[in-house]
Amino acid sequence: MVVDDHPMWRQGVARDLAEAGYDVVATTGEGAQAVRIAPAASPDVVVLDLQLPDISGVEVIRGLLAALPGVRVLMLSASGEEQSVLDAVKAGATGYLVKSAGPEEFLEAVRRTAAGDAVFTPGLAGLVLGEYRRLAKGGDPAEDDATPQLTDRETEVLRLVAKGLSYKQIAARLTLSHRTVQNHVQNTLGKLQLHNRVELTRYAIERGLDSPD
Amino acid sequence: MAEHPNGTFQVPLWRAIAIFRFASMAYVVAMVAINVTDYAHPIGAIPALTVIVGWSVAATYLYARPAWRGWPLLGTDLAVTLVLLLASPWVVGRTAIDHGIPSLAVAWEACPVLAWAVSGGRRRGAIAAVVVGAADVTVRPNLTPASNTGLMLMLLAGVAVGHVARLAAESEQRLQRAVELEAATRERERLARGIHDSVLQVLAMVQRRGAHLDGEAAELARLAGEQEAALRALVGGRAPRQRAGPEVDLRAILDGYASASVSIAAPATPVKLPATVAREIGAAVGAALDNVARHGGSDVRAWVLLEEEAGTVTVSVRDDGPGIPAGRLAQAAEEGRLGVAQSIRGRIADLGGSVEIISAPGEGTEVELRLRVTE
Numbered sequence: 001m002v003v004d005d006h007p008m009w010r011q012g013v014a015r016d017l018a019e020a021g022y023d024v025v026a027t028t029g030e031g032a033q034a035v036r037i038a039p040a041a042s043p044d045v046v047v048l049d050l051q052l053p054d055i056s057g058v059e060v061i062r063g064l065l066a067a068l069p070g071v072r073v074l075m076l077s078a079s080g081e082e083q084s085v086l087d088a089v090k091a092g093a094t095g096y097l098v099k100s101a102g103p104e105e106f107l108e109a110v111r112r113t114a115a116g117d118a119v120f121t122p123g124l125a126g127l128v129l130g131e132y133r134r135l136a137k138g139g140d141p142a143e144d145d146a147t148p149q150l151t152d153r154e155t156e157v158l159r160l161v162a163k164g165l166s167y168k169q170i171a172a173r174l175t176l177s178h179r180t181v182q183n184h185v186q187n188t189l190g191k192l193q194l195h196n197r198v199e200l201t202r203y204a205i206e207r208g209l210d211s212p213d
Numbered sequence: 214m215a216e217h218p219n220g221t222f223q224v225p226l227w228r229a230i231a232i233f234r235f236a237s238m239a240y241v242v243a244m245v246a247i248n249v250t251d252y253a254h255p256i257g258a259i260p261a262l263t264v265i266v267g268w269s270v271a272a273t274y275l276y277a278r279p280a281w282r283g284w285p286l287l288g289t290d291l292a293v294t295l296v297l298l299l300a301s302p303w304v305v306g307r308t309a310i311d312h313g314i315p316s317l318a319v320a321w322e323a324c325p326v327l328a329w330a331v332s333g334g335r336r337r338g339a340i341a342a343v344v345v346g347a348a349d350v351t352v353r354p355n356l357t358p359a360s361n362t363g364l365m366l367m368l369l370a371g372v373a374v375g376h377v378a379r380l381a382a383e384s385e386q387r388l389q390r391a392v393e394l395e396a397a398t399r400e401r402e403r404l405a406r407g408i409h410d411s412v413l414q415v416l417a418m419v420q421r422r423g424a425h426l427d428g429e430a431a432e433l434a435r436l437a438g439e440q441e442a443a444l445r446a447l448v449g450g451r452a453p454r455q456r457a458g459p460e461v462d463l464r465a466i467l468d469g470y471a472s473a474s475v476s477i478a479a480p481a482t483p484v485k486l487p488a489t490v491a492r493e494i495g496a497a498v499g500a501a502l503d504n505v506a507r508h509g510g511s512d513v514r515a516w517v518l519l520e521e522e523a524g525t526v527t528v529s530v531r532d533d534g535p536g537i538p539a540g541r542l543a544q545a546a547e548e549g550r551l552g553v554a555q556s557i558r559g560r561i562a563d564l565g566g567s568v569e570i571i572s573a574p575g576e577g578t579e580v581e582l583r584l585r586v587t588e
Contacts, residue, residue: 006414012421051409078409078445082481099417100438100473102424122478122516130480133522162478163531163579164516 001043003060004076005029005053009099013047013106020107031055035063043071045114048093050077050084057084061091074113086127089189090196095119118186125162128188129155135195148191157184222381226331226374230324231273237320238269248314253306261297261304261317268293272324282332290325291341294318298348311354322349323367330375334382338371405448413448416441442473460485463526466495467519470502474512479519484526486586490564494528494582497560497568501530501580508534526586531579536572557582 002017002024004010014024026041028034031052038046046064050057061073074095075088085096095113097106098121109119120128132150150158153174160170167181174181245262249255272290275281301316310316322345330338346364353360416437423434446468462483471477486494498517505515513534520527557580558568566584 008418009414012418078413082479086481100420100441103421104424106421122476122518124478126478126518126520127481129478129520130482133520134480134482137523159518159520159529162516162518163529164476164514164533165531 001025001034001038001041001046002027003029003031003034003046003052004049005051006049009049016103016107017047017110020110022110029053031057031060031063034060035067038064038067038071042068045072045074045110047074047076047110049099050075050088057088057093058091061088061093065092072113072116074109074119082123082127085124086131089124089128090131090192092193094186094189096121096124098123117182118189120161120185122162122164125158128192129158129162131192132188148195150188150191154184154188157181158188161185222385223331223378226378226381227276230327230331231276233327234269234273234321234324237324238265241265241317241319241321244315244319245317248305248309251306251309251312251314252304253309254304257300257304258317261300264293264297265317265321269321272328276328287325287329287332290328291344294322294325294345295348298322298345298352301352307354310352316349316352323370326367326371327374330371331378333375334379335372335375338373338375339368342368342371401448408444408448413441413445416444439473442471446471459487461488461491463491463494463519463528466491467498467517467528469495470498470517475502475515475517477517477519480521484519484521486526490584490586493560493564494526494584497557497582498528498530500556500560505530505532505534505578521586524585526584528582529579530582531577533577536576536578 002010002014004013004027007029010027010029014027017024025043026034026037028037029052031054034046034048048057048060048064052060055063057075057077064071064073072095073088073093074097075085075093076097076099077085078099089096094117095109096119097109101109112119129150132148132155135147136149156174157170160173161167165173167178167185170176171178171181242262242265245258249258252258268290272286275286297318298316301318302310304317305314316322326338326341326345329341342364346367349360349364350356420434420438420441423430423437426434463486464477464479464484467477467479502515502517505513513532515530515532518527518529518531520529561568561582561584564584566582569581569583570578571581572578
């Protein structure tokens with residue numbers, strides 16, 4: 001499923017996907033519509049432009065994951081939208097690509113997202129590193145154990161991703177397997193997303209938004 | 214002193230002066246009516262009252278037009294008041310004044326003082342008050358505590374009203390600047406949205422579709438990609454840097470280096486540094502990137518990573534170029550060519566930070582700048 005408000009882009013991306021042998025089950029230019037048709041279209045991967053005219057990328061991702069648990073979201077966005085990219089990742093998107101990426105890079109990202117891998121750009125790695133450090137610094141002492149932390153190895157891997165090394169290069173440099181590098185990257189995202197869900201739940205309970213039964 | 218041309222904030226002040234002018238005029242008329250029998254030359258009261266009433270109407274009419282509030286009007290206003298004051302000894306008579314009968318201008322003489330103060334601030338108000346006060350003193354044979362108090366109050370009024378008028382003018386200017394800035398920002402955002410939705414998408418599209426092709430078409434696609442990145446940086450830039458502020462966001466400076474071949478990774482939150490420090494780090498990163506472009510060729514890519522942790526800012530610049538052969542930097546220094554290493558190390562050392570350059574042939578080069586910042 002392709003969600004992008006620009007028709008030319010939408011068609012171009014859909015055509016590239018179709019040519020590469022993917023089945024494009026739906027295309028739309030509106031986030032609300034994407035959430036609405038997702039259950040019927042039942043895509044494995046959603047290619048999502050973060051800047052939609054109607055609702056925010058975070059809302060789309062939450063809606064998609066609620067409608068179709070397990071769906072993979074690959075975000076496309078322009079550079080210079082740091083906070084929204086980070087929010088989208090915390091909301092559950094597992095892949096991020098800048099719009100200027102070439103078609104090969106794009107198809108590779110779709111393939112890996114479909115396989116359940118986290119797709120990082122150096123920019124996203126920098127954002128995620130920054131977010132962990134922000135959480136560590138501003139950590140409320142009472143919830144120390146709830147604040148997600150990176151292991152030294154995960155920090156090392158993320159820094160290398162942010163400096164533009166491929167997983168293969170990282171594996172070679174740290175003498176790890178390719179799979180292990182991938183797992184480390186994935187864990188960094190997983191912990192952030194879990195923390196985000198915990199925070200949301202806590203917020204909901206504090207505000208009395210949960211149902212008591 | 215023509216720094217408040219429109220002065221909408223001053224409109225209430227001018228209106229207040231007009232009201233005071235008529236109120237004091239009524240007071241003067243009443244005083245004259247009561248005391249005219251004791252005047253030395255009662256006949257003089259007729260032209261005096263005509264002038265007071267006539268000038269009150271004329272001045273109110275003229276001051277209502279901002280363009281007329283210049284020196285000729287202010288001067289005439291003051292002159293009319295002085296003439297009335299100086300005519301008082303003859304019309305009222307010195308002995309009558311000495312017996313406590315008010316002069317022809319009484320409270321009315323404060324009008325030009327207030328007008329001067331509103332038009333030009335404290336200093337003008339004080340000058341007018343002193344001039345009117347001096348004239349008032351000369352027509353009195355004896356100074357009494359009451360008359361002194363009146364003069365002091367007039368001086369106080371001139372200064373205080375002038376101060377308020379100046380404050381009003383300044384607030385108005387500040388408000389106007391804020392409104393202009395907001396309008397400019399909103400317009401810029403509107404343009405950015407428009408460009409984002411149209412031109413950028415098409416340029417990115419051209420780059421994308423052309424990437425398959427060979428020769429000239431591929432070159433066009435590449436150019437479209439470069440323009441897309443440049444335009445995006447232009448319209449998507451962070452809010453304009455506050456030049457005067459003591460701290461700047463290092464991310465904004467590093468963002469300036471982003472291009473099709475340079476990727477910038479940074480936290481989502483600002484990395485605030487003193488302006489001079491941030492500029493030096495920016496210059497050091499710029500030197501490192503220049504070096505990448507010079508030695509690596511056009512297809513070498515570079516990555517900049519900005520991190521801040523526990524009071525330390527780290528900026529890494531990595532490229533995938535040919536790398537620097539071992540000993541090359543030392544050799545260059547020995548030959549007296551100070552180049553990139555010197556420029557980068559020098560700048561960062563001056564800030565009290567450290568630089569590490571790691572490189573191996575075929576593995577690119579990595580320059581890491583570390584600087585402790587006090588939080």
